[in-house]
Amino acid sequence: MESECISPLGNSSGNHLSVQVPLKFPFIIGVAGGTASGKTTVCDKIISQLHDQRVVLVNQDAFYRSLSNEQLEKVHEYNFDHPGSCFLDAFDTELLLSCMKTLRHGRAVSIPNYDFKSHKSTEPSRLVNPSDVIILEGILVLQDFHVRDLMNMKIFVDTDSDLRLARRIQRDTVKRGRNIENVLDQYAKFVKPSFEEFILPSKKHADVIIPRGADNDVAIDLIVQHIRTKLGQHDLCKIYPNIFVIHSTFQIRGMHTLVRDTKTTKHDFVFYADRLIRLVVEHGLGHLPFTEKQIITPTGSVYTGVVFCKRLCGVSVIRSGESMENALRACCKGIKIGKILIHGEGKKGRQLVYEKLPSDIASRHVLLLDPVLASGNSAVKAISVLLGKGVAESNIIFLNLIAAPEGIHAVCQKFPRLKIVTSEIDASLNKDMRVIPGMGEFGDRYFGTG
Known part of the structure; x- marks a missing residue:
């Protein structure tokens, strides 16, 4: 965890004595990987083992941009996995960065609540309080350097592509109400090409790569031990x-x-x-x-x-x-x-x-x-x-x-x-x-x- 100095008692007019107070930043972990690679399960295992710390999970999925009515009419032609030249097209990365920086400076923030069936952010939003550890999980969290710069640890969950496809079919048909034909069409047209072009190359930015995803208990245990060491070291x-x-x-x-x-x-x-x-x-x-x-x-x-x-x-x-x-x-x-x-x-x-x-x-x-x-x-x-x-x-x-x-x-x-x-x-x-x-x-x- 890093620190910087703030001056809570001072102001621009100089009427109050300035006291330099070290501001403790949380330990921020980025967890990336392909669709249905087990990122959320890895995060849940990390959180369950860090039971003596305040830990919060922020999902990049919450920052999907709401689709307009015009976009909804052509939703099957919309690529939810494609980054733009500066910020993500599918995601509102400016808002994500703003929320993460607010949490990093010890203030609560409202996180959007995205509905995958309507493809829109809905009310109420989710209030997230500052914590000792913040885990940011999503397919492209290691792709944008602005987001990477906020992280103390970067993890890539590496899982076999056939297993990921099987999991995605089950998730999208059961939880998101989509038919299997549309799921396979979207996977072939957008998900797989975007993974190979954008997500997989972001693995080079990872500090830790977890083969076999959430089944790799040894890797998760080592990560948790490292986090505990960092948190315990002022x-x-x-x-x-x-x-x-x-x-x-x-x-x-x-x-x-x-x-x-x-x-x-x-x-x-x-x-x-x-x-x-x-x-x-x-x-x-x-x-x-x-x-x-x-x-x-x-x-x-x-x-x-x-x-x-x-x-x-x-x-x-x-x-x-x-x-x-x-x-x-x-x-x-x-x-x-x-x-x-x-x-x-x-x-x-x-x-x-x-x-x-x-x-x-x-x-x-x-x-x-x-x-x-x-x-x-x-x-x-x-x-x-x-x-x-x-x-x-x-x-x-x-x-x-x-x-x-x-x-x-x-x-x-x-x-x-x-x-x-x-x-x-x-x-x-x-x-x-x-x-x-x-x-x-x-x-x-x-x-x-x-």
């Missing part, structure tokens, strides 16, 4: 290999929805924040070193497992970081937890006000706890305190629920050997240095002091 993770964002699911997104909602009660905020914190802590513990160990199970069998790192402690940045202590104690029985209080901004910047740390902290791996990484100023100061106590930079794992790009840059550029584990990377900071979209003053909401 742009900042490509810059800083020491950032780890836990895999997003609908459960995690649902919890984020609740803790971010200004209408959520304190009780629910604490409940779902605690669930998210536990997930982050568990993920953070997975980055600790381990040693292998063989043990004997109650059945007398040998099991090869691992032993956790024992030299470990937590350090919470007062006061929001204290909300993460219970989850850490629940995962690590008897763990020592230290405290750091950072305060002030102004000319002197962030200053250490208070610290109470284990006396042997220099020999331990440290889980630094702070639910929100905003500007990074407090984090940088807290990490500097730990380094001053002799803690190795590579032994620090910084755990938070949300992180702003500005904070990530500040921490990772100064401390490239520590690890940051978070559940979501937010858009940016506003003029008040608050994370947006954010979740407000975390400490006040969690402890009920707002």
Whole structure:
């Protein structure tokens, strides 16, 4: 997924402060192939396996131009598979491009509803909401370079021509109310020549070719794995290999929805924040070193497992970081937890006000706890305190629920050997240095002091 910067708070008159906010684009997949090649079935299989993501399917067929009464009188002479010199004659590609660009920029759009029996677009149109993944499926979606340029992945479904013809006969006679003679005549006169002249050559633009169409489970599994990898990799993770964002699911997104909602009660905020914190802590513990160990199970069998790192402690940045202590104690029985209080901004910047740390902290791996990484100023100061106590930079794992790009840059550029584990990377900071979209003053909401 790519990103660009927008300025939601600025305007041409310059009356508002401009804040650069990275806009996340969806992962757009183009799926082309001959008529009845199994494109839709391939798309359905991809969608069913991406059950943890918001996925929407857009059919190029929806953008067929409505035929005039004059054209309807000669419908059997009309070629529905022929592109023009610039945009498709059969398809309203200008409208298709407009709709795809709207979705790409995170806005809902109305997609035409084309009726194959009347050869006209009918009401109501279909409202399509922005999604993480957009699949654009159609015979000619790889033929036009304007459409191709929008895609992150291009797929061509390659199926035997005899099988495609058999499927087309069944589809057009059963679902579209056409007689077999007209179907065969149209296939010979328009469909087959257009496939050979326009559709088949577009295969050269494909990143992935799927032989045997929807029957090729191995190819579909590989495609889904690639999409998951791309979706799970934030742009900042490509810059800083020491950032780890836990895999997003609908459960995690649902919890984020609740803790971010200004209408959520304190009780629910604490409940779902605690669930998210536990997930982050568990993920953070997975980055600790381990040693292998063989043990004997109650059945007398040998099991090869691992032993956790024992030299470990937590350090919470007062006061929001204290909300993460219970989850850490629940995962690590008897763990020592230290405290750091950072305060002030102004000319002197962030200053250490208070610290109470284990006396042997220099020999331990440290889980630094702070639910929100905003500007990074407090984090940088807290990490500097730990380094001053002799803690190795590579032994620090910084755990938070949300992180702003500005904070990530500040921490990772100064401390490239520590690890940051978070559940979501937010858009940016506003003029008040608050994370947006954010979740407000975390400490006040969690402890009920707002």
